[in-house]
Amino acid sequence: MTHNGECRIIKGVGGEYTILLPDKEEVLAKPRGVFRKRNMKPTVGDYCQIEKSGDPDIPYTISEIMPRKNILIRPSVANIDVLVIAISVVDPDPDLKLLDKLIIICKKLDIEPIILFTKTDLDPEKVEVLEEEYKSAGIRILTSSKEETLPDEVIEEIFHERTVGIAGQSGVGKSTLCHKLTGMDHIEVGDISDRLKRGKHTTRHVELFPYRSGFLIDTPGFSSLDIGEVGLELEDVIGGYPELLAISGKCRFMDCRHKGELGCKIEESTISDGRLSRYREFLDIMIEKSKRYGK
Numbered sequence: 001m002t003h004n005g006e007c008r009i010i011k012g013v014g015g016e017y018t019i020l021l022p023d024k025e026e027v028l029a030k031p032r033g034v035f036r037k038r039n040m041k042p043t044v045g046d047y048c049q050i051e052k053s054g055d056p057d058i059p060y061t062i063s064e065i066m067p068r069k070n071i072l073i074r075p076s077v078a079n080i081d082v083l084v085i086a087i088s089v090v091d092p093d094p095d096l097k098l099l100d101k102l103i104i105i106c107k108k109l110d111i112e113p114i115i116l117f118t119k120t121d122l123d124p125e126k127v128e129v130l131e132e133e134y135k136s137a138g139i140r141i142l143t144s145s146k147e148e149t150l151p152d153e154v155i156e157e158i159f160h161e162r163t164v165g166i167a168g169q170s171g172v173g174k175s176t177l178c179h180k181l182t183g184m185d186h187i188e189v190g191d192i193s194d195r196l197k198r199g200k201h202t203t204r205h206v207e208l209f210p211y212r213s214g215f216l217i218d219t220p221g222f223s224s225l226d227i228g229e230v231g232l233e234l235e236d237v238i239g240g241y242p243e244l245l246a247i248s249g250k251c252r253f254m255d256c257r258h259k260g261e262l263g264c265k266i267e268e269s270t271i272s273d274g275r276l277s278r279y280r281e282f283l284d285i286m287i288e289k290s291k292r293y294g295k
């Protein structure tokens with residue numbers, strides 16, 4: 001699906017949307033009334049069609065929302081292509097459960113996950129251990145440190161006509177990275193104020209910033225994505241573990257879940273011990289869930 005020449009919603013505040021036109025001009029638009037009847041809400045990230053409204057204050061109407069590749073509710077954003085998952089090697093200690101959870105969600109939503117180990121200057125040996133643990137997952141791994149940001153050609157490739165979000169715990173270096181990338185200080189992909197917000201239902205607005213030939217998603221909150229939120233099912237857990245998908249069909253039972261079943265060929269998988277135990281943990285959580293809801 002190519003979106004060259006399409007209008008895109010890059011911001012939405014109080015029912016008024018900012019649309020980026022193909023010629024890079026930004027205009028204001030209101031949605032057509034019919035969307036509400038159809039229970040459709042224009043979402044930041046949507047590709048759309050617009051018409052002149054005749055209203056000088058809000059000169060355009062969103063007349064059509066194009067089919068979405070994916071959508072998240074919290075944060076509210078559509079058509080995400082890449083999620084850079086920032087994990088610091090120390091301070092804060094790496095939350096590998098969060099990392100695996102986000103990988104599972106990405107795979108479910110057709111988003112490319114990229115692992116970025118940050119603060120590698122603080123413990124170079126730890127980086128090697130982490131890289132070892134994830135190297136057979138088939139996921140791109142990048143590193144950054146105080147001195148080194150990402151090479152220009154890597155940034156170019158990541159953002160090439162793609163919409164990119166950055167996730168990770170508070171303090172891992174998301175804002176620092178964004179500042180290095182864009183030079184923009186006001187971008188808040190991080191959750192610097194999450195601590196203050198915790199427990200309150202404050203939703204900050206989401207915004208897309210055109211960056212190189214793609215977009216950077218400016219929103220905190222990717223790290224609080226929940227597996228319940230994206231409609232994840234038991235069968236989706238293994239999608240986050242390509243090392244396990246690689247042995248499918250080898251075990252005695254076709255539907256083997258690699259949890260100690262008879263004739264399981266788990267030893268033929270290249271999966272690390274840590275990843276395997278987190279896979280089994282997520283599987284248990286989903287099994288519990290499906291029991292509770294009687295599925």
Ligand SMILES: Nc1nc2c(ncn2[C@@H]2O[C@H](COP(=O)(O)OP(=O)(O)O)[C@@H](O)[C@H]2O)c(=O)[nH]1
Nearest residue numbers: 118119144145146170171172173174175176190
């Ligand atoms: N040593 C070191 N510190 C870093 C690095 N990246 C960020 N920091 C520091 O870590 C702290 C948190 O960074 P910040 O970008 O605000 O994290 P955020 O909460 O994910 O946005 C700040 O004090 C940064 O200066 C790094 O690569 N190395």
Ligand SMILES: [Mg+2]
Nearest residue numbers: 175190191192
């Ligand atoms: Mg931040």
Ligand SMILES: [Zn+2]
Nearest residue numbers: 251256258264
């Ligand atoms: Zn098995």
